[in-house]
Amino acid sequence: MSLTPEQLQRIALLARIDVAPGEAAAVTERLNRVLGLIDQLQSVDTRGIEPMSHALDAQLSVQQRLRPDEVSEPDRRDDYQKGAPAVERGLYLVPKVIE
Numbered sequence: 001m002s003l004t005p006e007q008l009q010r011i012a013l014l015a016r017i018d019v020a021p022g023e024a025a026a027v028t029e030r031l032n033r034v035l036g037l038i039d040q041l042q043s044v045d046t047r048g049i050e051p052m053s054h055a056l057d058a059q060l061s062v063q064q065r066l067r068p069d070e071v072s073e074p075d076r077r078d079d080y081q082k083g084a085p086a087v088e089r090g091l092y093l094v095p096k097v098i099e
Helices: 005-015 024-043 077-081
Strands: none
């Protein structure tokens, strides 16, 4: 896949990146290399390969030891919100920034 200058400008607009006219060719070249790598990855046959839950799963001979998912701290939300200027139904109320 190869990007056209129009596609590059559209991507730059959506990403809010200013691409100077002198940089357009170099940026297009780098993006085309990235897209080429993605095409290579997508062409690999992955049928029958089980997904990993973590990148280290392939290197470790034993599973990672994980702590049990248990509550270990008391709920102190009310204590923390006592000092807040405005709270409603457990949420901090803040002034509106964007109109």
